[in-house]
Structure formats: structure tokens, C-alpha cells
Amino acid sequence: MVFLYDLMAGIPLLITLILSVISIFSTDNEKWKSVIIGLLLFLLLYFAFFFFVPHDAHTIETFSLFDLSFNKISLFIGMIFCASLFVGIYPLRHQVIISSSFLFYITGGIGLILANNLPTFFLFWSFQRAIPLVGFFQSAKRGDASIGATYIIQHVISFFCLVALLVMSYNQGYFYYPMTSIPKEFFSWPVLILSFIVIYQSHGIFPFHSWVHDLVGKHSWYEISSIFLSRSGVLLFVQLLLPTFSNDPDIFKIILLSLSIISSIYWSFRGLFEENLSKTTTYFYIAQASLLLTGLQADLTAAKGSYLHMMVISLCGTSMFSILSYIQHYFSIKRANQFYGLAQFYPRLSTLFCLFGFCMIGVPMGASHVVEDLVITGLLDYQPYLGLGHIVATCLNGILFFIVYSKFFLGQSPYKQHIKVMDMSMKEMAPYVSVLMLMLLMGVLPYLFLEKLTW
Amino acid sequence: MIENLFQLILITPFVWVLILAIIYFVNVKVPEYVLSETVKFYSLLMAIMSFSLFVMCWSMSPTVVLLDYKNWIEVGDYEFKVRFIVDLLGSTYALLSSVLIGIIFRFSRNYLHKEDGYFRFIFLLSMLLFGLLIVSFARSLDLIFVGWELVGTTSVLLISYFYFQPQPVRHALKAIISYRLCDMGILAAAAWAHHYLHSTDYTLMPSLLGHGHGGNALFFIGLFIIWASLAKSGQLPMSSWLPTAMEGPTPSSAIFYGALSVHLGPFLLLRMHDYFTHFPSLLWLIGIIGAVSAVYATLVGRTRSDAKTMLAYATISQVGIIWIEIALGFTNFALFHMVAHASLRTWQFLRSSSIIQDFFENPMVHQNEEIKRSLSLEKLFSKNMKKAIFVHALHGFHLDFINQKIINAFFYPAKFYILLEKKWMNWNNEMLKKLIGKG
Numbered sequence: 001m002v003f004l005y006d007l008m009a010g011i012p013l014l015i016t017l018i019l020s021v022i023s024i025f026s027t028d029n030e031k032w033k034s035v036i037i038g039l040l041l042f043l044l045l046y047f048a049f050f051f052f053v054p055h056d057a058h059t060i061e062t063f064s065l066f067d068l069s070f071n072k073i074s075l076f077i078g079m080i081f082c083a084s085l086f087v088g089i090y091p092l093r094h095q096v097i098i099s100s101s102f103l104f105y106i107t108g109g110i111g112l113i114l115a116n117n118l119p120t121f122f123l124f125w126s127f128q129r130a131i132p133l134v135g136f137f138q139s140a141k142r143g144d145a146s147i148g149a150t151y152i153i154q155h156v157i158s159f160f161c162l163v164a165l166l167v168m169s170y171n172q173g174y175f176y177y178p179m180t181s182i183p184k185e186f187f188s189w190p191v192l193i194l195s196f197i198v199i200y201q202s203h204g205i206f207p208f209h210s211w212v213h214d215l216v217g218k219h220s221w222y223e224i225s226s227i228f229l230s231r232s233g234v235l236l237f238v239q240l241l242l243p244t245f246s247n248d249p250d251i252f253k254i255i256l257l258s259l260s261i262i263s264s265i266y267w268s269f270r271g272l273f274e275e276n277l278s279k280t281t282t283y284f285y286i287a288q289a290s291l292l293l294t295g296l297q298a299d300l301t302a303a304k305g306s307y308l309h310m311m312v313i314s315l316c317g318t319s320m321f322s323i324l325s326y327i328q329h330y331f332s333i334k335r336a337n338q339f340y341g342l343a344q345f346y347p348r349l350s351t352l353f354c355l356f357g358f359c360m361i362g363v364p365m366g367a368s369h370v371v372e373d374l375v376i377t378g379l380l381d382y383q384p385y386l387g388l389g390h391i392v393a394t395c396l397n398g399i400l401f402f403i404v405y406s407k408f409f410l411g412q413s414p415y416k417q418h419i420k421v422m423d424m425s426m427k428e429m430a431p432y433v434s435v436l437m438l439m440l441l442m443g444v445l446p447y448l449f450l451e452k453l454t455w
Numbered sequence: 456m457i458e459n460l461f462q463l464i465l466i467t468p469f470v471w472v473l474i475l476a477i478i479y480f481v482n483v484k485v486p487e488y489v490l491s492e493t494v495k496f497y498s499l500l501m502a503i504m505s506f507s508l509f510v511m512c513w514s515m516s517p518t519v520v521l522l523d524y525k526n527w528i529e530v531g532d533y534e535f536k537v538r539f540i541v542d543l544l545g546s547t548y549a550l551l552s553s554v555l556i557g558i559i560f561r562f563s564r565n566y567l568h569k570e571d572g573y574f575r576f577i578f579l580l581s582m583l584l585f586g587l588l589i590v591s592f593a594r595s596l597d598l599i600f601v602g603w604e605l606v607g608t609t610s611v612l613l614i615s616y617f618y619f620q621p622q623p624v625r626h627a628l629k630a631i632i633s634y635r636l637c638d639m640g641i642l643a644a645a646a647w648a649h650h651y652l653h654s655t656d657y658t659l660m661p662s663l664l665g666h667g668h669g670g671n672a673l674f675f676i677g678l679f680i681i682w683a684s685l686a687k688s689g690q691l692p693m694s695s696w697l698p699t700a701m702e703g704p705t706p707s708s709a710i711f712y713g714a715l716s717v718h719l720g721p722f723l724l725l726r727m728h729d730y731f732t733h734f735p736s737l738l739w740l741i742g743i744i745g746a747v748s749a750v751y752a753t754l755v756g757r758t759r760s761d762a763k764t765m766l767a768y769a770t771i772s773q774v775g776i777i778w779i780e781i782a783l784g785f786t787n788f789a790l791f792h793m794v795a796h797a798s799l800r801t802w803q804f805l806r807s808s809s810i811i812q813d814f815f816e817n818p819m820v821h822q823n824e825e826i827k828r829s830l831s832l833e834k835l836f837s838k839n840m841k842k843a844i845f846v847h848a849l850h851g852f853h854l855d856f857i858n859q860k861i862i863n864a865f866f867y868p869a870k871f872y873i874l875l876e877k878k879w880m881n882w883n884n885e886m887l888k889k890l891i892g893k894g
Contacts, residue, residue, distance in 0.1 A: 210876060411621045
């Protein structure tokens with residue numbers, strides 16, 4: 001029976017891995033795009049099936065080196081991971097060029113989502129993080145100015161932190177333990193600090209954030225998304241630290257919370273000063289994602305808010321990137337010191353982009369408003385002044401969004417007015433509209449979703 | 456009966472907004488005539504329902520109806536209660552909103568005839584009405600925030616109505632920055648009230664003050680409310696966005712900056728007045744802000760040459776006076792002042808595009824001008840003093856410059872850090888290149 005569950009957990013990973021390997025030898029991009037879209041849809045349905053159909057064996061304690069498992073959180077993140085990528089890529093299937101490395105990113109992401117113990121987590125974490133290195137070394141050979149040194153340095157630091165965690169767990173006999181079952185005795189100060197570095201570095205949270213700059217310029221949005229969407233930091237936090245979090249020192253928790261909030265404020269500021277609009281959008285997305293961990297650390301109320309937040313930023317974020325990517329396929333958008341007035345050419349896409357943004361920045365009737373309410377309340381119960389910090393961060397994110405939106409879509413367009421309107425058709429926009437409906441439903445009837453988040 | 460009517464008043468605009476949104480996304484081209492006629496029927500219905508509710512509230516005043524619905528959010532100990540209050544204050548504001556928006560709908564039928572964005576305009580105004588009705592009847596700060604944000608968002612989208620011109624977009628950005636900064640206040644107030652008073656119901660908050668464990672935090676709740684009211688009412692130091700927000704179509708300027716949105720600040724202060732009475736220093740603060748804003752706007756407004764900007768400053772000035780009235784405890788008078796001012800300003804804004812014609816054709820205008828000149832306070836000042844005041848007023852008492860300095864104080868450290876980070880990343884790249892080169 002255990003074998004059967006292992007097999008079930010292994011199926012998504014196995015299929016993705018096989019397809020990744022085949023993709024190296026394939027050059028037929030169009031065909032591969034259909035395969036990738038099909039794969040994402042299959043994975044989405046697979047995770048959704050296990051998430052919605054109750055089954056007893058949520059966690060399988062196999063005590064082996066390579067341990068994969070289905071539990072509520074991993075299924076939830078898996079669902080969001082596949083749904084977001086599907087929604088982002090499907091409408092653009094005729095516009096984007098997908099390289100084989102993307103499938104490897106997905107493999108790494110699925111592995112991280114399903115990893116049940118520290119060695120398995122370490123394996124997939126290293127695997128996913130190693131893929132950009134190939135690109136950076138190729139750039140270095142070509143003599144490019146940016147060769148991702150900061151990315152390499154910060155990931156090497158995290159790599160050694162993870163190795164140290166593994167060594168410590170091995171010494172104490174918890175090496176094969178599922179992460180959720182490691183007893184509180186393991187979490188000494190060094191363990192907490194090492195985990196904290198890995199978690200924060202994975203999410204690009206201040207002060208381990210600089211690697212994001214290297215990645216943003218070099219990789220496409222869906223590759224960056226697949227790194228962030230696997231939420232390795234959240235998974236490590238929820239599975240490793242959260243079960244015994246109440247025993248951790250208060251000062252440790254306060255530092256973690258403060259850094260998440262500072263990070264969100266930092267990314268918002270960074271977006272305000274950035275000239276490249278694609279980068280600004282990514283910074284807006286990361287600023288939102290930085291706040292994910294604040295709720296998880298505060299209390300149950302805020303944690304539920306954070307899970308909803310994860311859904312909101314993943315689905316809305318990738319939809320926004322997808323819309324921008326579609327537009328950039330036809331228009332060159334490089335500098336931010338002018339307005340592009342693209343709403344004239346893409347009225348419906350601009351409306352969708354605006355509504356997705358509203359859903360992310362906490363405008364009422366959008367999902368994020370519920371999230372804000374829960375997270376801020378939870379934070380205030382824990383630390384009132386941190387709650388205020390969260391409010392400031394949300395406010396800055398909102399301002400940044402309006403700036404991004406107005407620069408892209410409003411103002412006088414530098415492009416010729418006679419360009420034919422190239423809005424997507426309703427059929428192509430269907431995934432975006434579905435996500436938007438979901439977000440609005442989440443905002444208007446939040447209890448339908450909150451009831452499901454019971455772990 | 457009153458509960459059913461109230462529910463109908465709140466549900467109708469929501470359904471209407473939903474229908475408009477579906478029409479937009481399904482891409483059904485509704486002829487302008489059909490849309491205008493439907494809007495006319497809708498606004499008439501809303502006005503009749505609001506008036507009926509107002510009459511009911513008037514007849515039963517000072518009794519109020521408290522309505523509690525199912526919790527909107529419920530997680531652990533936390534509950535977001537959907538609570539409304541149907542009283543004279545709320546129904547007056549709802550009536551004012553419904554009637555004035557109805558007038559604007561009718562006016563814009565000619566004003567925006569054959570405009571591309573007519574549908575968008577109708578949609579945003581409908582959204583505004585829904586937001587205003589929520590604020591009018593909400594009984595908790597959480598729920599007020601919902602309506603408050605809807606009003607702010609629609610306001611910004613209407614400032615940038617002519618989105619293909621850069622200037623309206625810049626002014627919309629200025630407005631949203633002011634709004635977001637001040638909206639933090641209402642969010643913070645709601646969150647702190649949750650934490651320290653365990654309720655955001657403002658009818659209960661004053662009575663809970665004695666049981667609260669917050670000390671200064673309770674004072675800060677009031678302060679946050681005042682902060683939140685500043686931007687919407689265009690009071691100092693958050694007033695500079697309002698005159699520049701006149702870039703939208705005249706009907707939207709009338710409804711937002713002459714009538715409804717700009718009075719939401721005083722409305723919130725009126726709602727929270729019982730709470731403020733426990734903190735006299737906060738009432739003093741409201742009075743001082745109102746007085747300074749009124750004097751500032753009067754002086755600056757006199758130096759402006761275009762009708763809409765002058766009206767915007769006149770609005771700031773009158774709203775400042777309403778703040779003073781609230782601070783002095785004349786709450787009923789403040790409500791009356793709000794209604795009268797909103798109605799007059801709507802009319803003035805709508806007529807602003809015909810002001811030159813009015814000036815030449817309407818003899819009353821000249822009479823008013825003569826009366827104004829004979830009563831002018833300017834006679835009290837010496838020539839040099841008048842000149843000095845004029846020069847500073849012309850520059851808006853350098854408020855923009857001061858604001859810019861304050862913003863820079865936050866931005867400089869951020870810029871410096873970003874510069875350092877870039878240098879550090881470049882250094883990393885150089886070092887790695889050297890290492891690879893050696894390898």
C-alpha cells in the first residue's frame with residue numbers, strides 16, 4: 001500500500017522529468033508547447049483530484065532518503081503552481097518561445113512541492129537553482145556585463161546552509177524524518193538561523209534578495225514564475241518550522257516578520273525607481289510575495305489569509321505577466337520615462353490587467369481585500385506595530401501598481417494611432433476571465449474558500 | 456419594511472454594476488440611446504427608494520435601525536461582521552448621493568454624447584454610487600473601508616478618463632498616492648479597533664473605551680480616522696491633489712470634488728463624532744485643520760484664473776468650515792451644510808463650462824460681484840501685505856515644494872541604498888569575471 005502511495009506521489013514528477021529529458025532532443029517548438037500545456041493541465045487535475053477527494057494517508061512516513069508525499073499544503077501549492085502556469089501560458093501559446101529549461105524548472109518545482117524530507121528538498125532545491133547557472137556561465141563565455149555573480153554567491157551561501165542543516169539533522173538522527181515530524185529539540189538557534197537564510201533567500205526577501213536582479217534581466221517571466229511559484233520557502237517554513245514555531249524565541253519571530261515587511265517595502269521602492277517596466281512588474285509581484293510569510297508567522301487567522309494570498313498573487317501575477325508578454329510581443333516597451341497608452345490598442349486586456357492588479361492590492365470585492373483583513377488582524381494580535389508596517393507595505397504596493405498600470409496602458413501613445421486593435425478574442429481570454437471570476441468570488445464570498453483551508 | 460427597502464437600495468446598484476460588467480466583457484454593443492434610457496430609469500428608481508428611506512428615517516428619528524447579517528469572514532476568533540445602521544445621517548447621505556448621481560447621469564447624456572468612454576463613465580459612476588451607499592449605511596470601520604476604497608478607485612479612474620492624454624494620468628497618479636496614503640489611516644484604525652476594543656462597530660466603540668487596554672492606542676484610532684479623512688476632503692496637508700483632479704469630465708468633477716467624494720471626510724468624522732468627544736484634543740485638531748485649510752484655500756483660490764480650479768479651492772475652503780462645525784459639536788448643522796454645499800457645488804461645476812456666457816448674460820452675476828467687492832476683507836490689509844499674500848498664495852504657499860521635500864526625505868535613503876546595491880552587484884560581477892578569466 002505504501003508503495004502505491006509513493007507511486008502516486010511520484011507520477012507527476014516522473015512524467016515531467018521524462019518530458020524534460022525528451023525536450024532536450026526536440027526542436028519542434030510548436031508541438032512542445034502543446035505538450036507542456038497538456039502536462040500542466042494534467043498535473044492541475046491530478047493535484048486537484050487528491051486535494052478535493054479526502055484520503056487518509058496524507059503523509060507517508062517511509063523513512064527513506066528519497067521521500068515524496070501528498071499532503072494538503074503540497075497539493076494546494078501544486079494546484080496553484082500548475083493552474084498559474086497554465087493560465088499564464090495557454091493564451092500565449094502562439095506568441096511565446098519555450099525552451100527545454102522551462103520543463104526542468106517545472107520538474108524542480110514539482111519535486112520541491114512533493115519533497116517530504118530534508119534530503120529530497122535539498123536535491124530539488126539544488127536542481128532547480130542550478131539551471132540558471134548554465135545560462136550565466138554561457139553569458140560569461142560571451143563576455144556579457146552581467147554574469148549573475150550575486151545570484152551565484154547568494155545561492156552558494158544558501159546551498160551551504162542547507163548542507164549544514166542536513167549534517168545537523170544527520171548527527172541528531174532526524175535525517176530521514178519527514179519535515180513535519182522533526183521534534184522541537186532539533187530547532188536550536190543555529191538550525192533556526194540556517195533555515196531562515198534558506199527560506200528568505202528562496203523568496204528574495206531582504207537582505208537575501210539581490211539575486212533576483214540578476215535573474216529578472218536574463219530569464220523569461222514564466223521561468224522566473226516557475227521558480228517563485230513552487231514556493232520553496234513557504235513549504236520549508238510550513239513543513240519544517242511551523243509545527244514547532246510556538247516554541248521558538250519571540251525575538252526570532254519578530255525579526256522574521258520585520259524582514260518580510262521591510263522586504264515588501266524595499267521591492268515597492270525598487271519598483272518606483274526602476275526604468276524597465278517589465279522589471280517593475282516583477283518587483284511588484286515580489287513585493288506582494290514577500291508578504292506571504294508574514295501571515296504564516298503570525299497566527300491561524302493570518303495564516304489562512306496567507307494561503308488565500310498565495311492563490312491570489314500566483315494566479316493574478318502570472319495572468320498579469322502573461323498579458324504584458326502578449327503586448328510586448330507586438331510593442332517594444334523598454335523605458336519607463338514615458339507613457340505607452342496601450343489601452344487604446346488593448347482595451348479589454350488593459351481592463352483585465354487593471355482588475356488583476358486591483359485583486360492584488362486589496363481593493364474591496366477583490367480577493368486580496370479579504371487577505372489584507374485577515375493578515376493585518378492576525379499580525380496586530382501578535383505585534384501591533386508590525387501590523388502597521390504591513391499596512392504601509394500594502395499601501396506602497398498599491399501605489400506601485402497604479403504607476404505600472406498607468407505607464408503601460410494610459411497616457412499618450414508613442415505608437416502610431418492607425419495600428420489595428422489587437423485585443424485577444426474572448427476564447428483566448430477565457431483563462432484570464434475565469435481567474436478573474438474566481439478572484440471576485442473569493443472577494444465577495446470568501447467563506448467558500450476559507451472553509452477549505454483547514455490544515 | 457425599512458429593512459427590505461434598505462436591502463433593495465443596496466442590492467440594486469450591485470446588480471446593476473454586475474450587469475454592466477458582464478455587458479462589457481461579453482462585448483455587447485449597447486446603443487447609447489438604450490443605455491441612457493436604462494440609466495434614467497435606474498437613477499429614478501434609486502432616487503425614489505432613497506427618498507422613501509429618508510422619509511422613514513426622518514419620521515422615526517432619533518430611533519435608528521441596526522441590522523446584523525451573516526459574518527462575511529469568520530476565522531477562529533476573528534469575525535468580519537456585516538453590520539449596517541439605517542439612520543437619518545446615513546439616509547440623508549444616501550439620498551444626496553442617489554439624487555446628485557441621477558442628475559449627473561442626465562447631464563452627461565448630452566455632455567458626453569457620442570463619446571467613446573460613455574459606457575465606462577456610466578459604469579464608474581454606478582460603482583461610485585454603490586461605494587457611497589456602503590459608506591452611508593456601514594456600521595463598522597471594516598465595512599466603511601470597503602465603500603471608501605471603491606469611491607477612491609472610481610475617483611482615480613475618472614480623473615484619468617481622458618487616458619490618452621498624459622496630464623490627466625499624472626494627476627490621477629497624484630490623487631491615488633494621496634488616497635492610498637490616507638486610506639492607510641482607515642485600515643489602521645479598523646485594525647487597531649479590532650485589536651484594542653475587539654470591535655469596529657462605531658456605535659459601540661465609545662462605550663468600549665473604558666474597557667479597552669490600549670491607552671494611547673485608543674487615541675491613535677481617532678488620529679488615524681482624521682488622517683483618513685484628510686485626503687478625501689482635500690484638507691491640509693493633503694489638499695494639493697484636488698485642484699489638479701479637475702482633468703476628468705466636468706460631470707465627474709462635479710460629483711466627486713464638488714459634491715460627494717469630498718464630503719466623505721466630514722461624513723466619517725460625523726459618524727465617529729461620539730468617539731471624538733472622548734478625546735477633546737482630537738476635536739481641537741479637527742478644528743485647526745479645518746480652519747487652516749479654509750484660510751489657505753480661500754487665499755489660493757483667489758489667485759487662480761480658471762473656473763474649475765477656483766471652484767476646487769472654494770470647495771476645500773467650505774469643507775474646512777464643515778470640519779470646524781464638527782469640531783465645535785454642531786453636527787446637525789454640519790450635515791445641513793454638507794447637503795447644501797454639495798448641491799450648490801454640483802450646480803456650479805456643471806455650469807462652469809458656461810461661465811463666460813453666464814457672466815455676460817446673467818445680471819445677478821454682476822450684482823453678486825458688487826456685493827462681494829463692497830464687503831471685501833482686502834480693505835483691512837496694507838498694499839505691501841496684500842502683495843506679499845498674493846505672491847505666496849499664487850505659489851500655493853509652497854505646499855507642493857514642502858511636500859516634495861518630505862517625500863524626498865524618504866526617497867533619498869532608498870535611492871542611496873539602491874545605488875550601493877548596484878555597485879555591490881557590479882563588483883561581484885567583476886570579481887567573478889576575473890576568477891573565470893584566471894580559470
